[in-house]
Amino acid sequence: MAEFQTSMNLLGQLRQQSDQQAWERFATIYGPLVFGWLKRRGVREDVAEDVRQEVLLKVFHEIKGFDHNGRIGAFRAWLHQVMLHRLRTIQRKNIRSRLTESSDEANDDAAVADSGDRLAELWEAEHSRFLIERLIEMIAPEFQERTLQAFRRVVLNDEPIEVVAQELEMSVNAARIAQSRVLAALRREGAGLIEY
Incomplete structure (x- = not known):
């Protein structure tokens, strides 16, 4: 992480x-x-x-x-x-x-x-x-739960994207897009608050 x-x-x-x-x-x-x-x-x-x-x-x-x-x-x-x-x-x-x-x-x-x-x-x-979890709570209304699950599992828990995609019944590409969208929203919400 x-x-x-x-x-x-x-x-x-x-x-x-x-x-x-x-x-x-x-x-x-x-x-x-x-x-x-x-x-x-x-x-x-x-x-x-x-x-x-x-x-x-x-x-x-x-x-x-x-x-x-x-x-x-x-x-x-x-x-x-x-x-x-x-x-x-x-x-x-x-x-x-x-x-x-x-x-x-x-x-x-x-x-x-x-x-x-x-x-x-x-x-x-x-x-x-804690900071990233708090920011995720703030952006959660913008996303489906499955999108947030994919992000948490791949980015925060370091699970292989292929395994996460299969278990969440989405393509690997969809999991990557979910990861990218959530990360962009976190950067937007955290702008001025945190540095990456």
């Missing part, structure tokens, strides 16, 4: 802070990414939602100071650090105010926040997959 990076174009638009459409696109894509990533790591839903909201606010306030060093994944790594920092901050507040439901849950959340390097690797691995 191709790696997707947040585009410099989107980062530039976010820095302007007056571009409401750019912020809405960012929140639509990255809000669920942060929330889902935390939930899959065992963070309680209410804590994950608090972290999601605080991450979006933190990015809004600090994006002007973000210095992209030109390295692939710089924004993704910065966002991951913002997320972990916000999680730790919320955990400290919860511990102090005794808002956690149980000490086991507090310990589970703390383990997520403190396992740095391993979590950074998981974050990297899930980032591209």
Whole structure:
């Protein structure tokens, strides 16, 4: 699967802070990414939602100071650090105010926040997959389900196009056309949001 990076174009638009459409696109894509990533790591839903909201606010306030060093994944790594920092901050507040439901849950959340390097690797691995799945959801109404299935299986799951075409009862050429059409729609929808 191709790696997707947040585009410099989107980062530039976010820095302007007056571009409401750019912020809405960012929140639509990255809000669920942060929330889902935390939930899959065992963070309680209410804590994950608090972290999601605080991450979006933190990015809004600090994006002007973000210095992209030109390295692939710089924004993704910065966002991951913002997320972990916000999680730790919320955990400290919860511990102090005794808002956690149980000490086991507090310990589970703390383990997520403190396992740095391993979590950074998981974050990297899930980032591209999440972005493309989110964009597919956005373009799905434009396509028949079989077209999207062919794309997912060939492009995302690396299945041989001949096998996919046969199982979906379409020609290999039709599967290639489906792949091309979906990819074009993803590029259109992701324009300014991601770089391929």
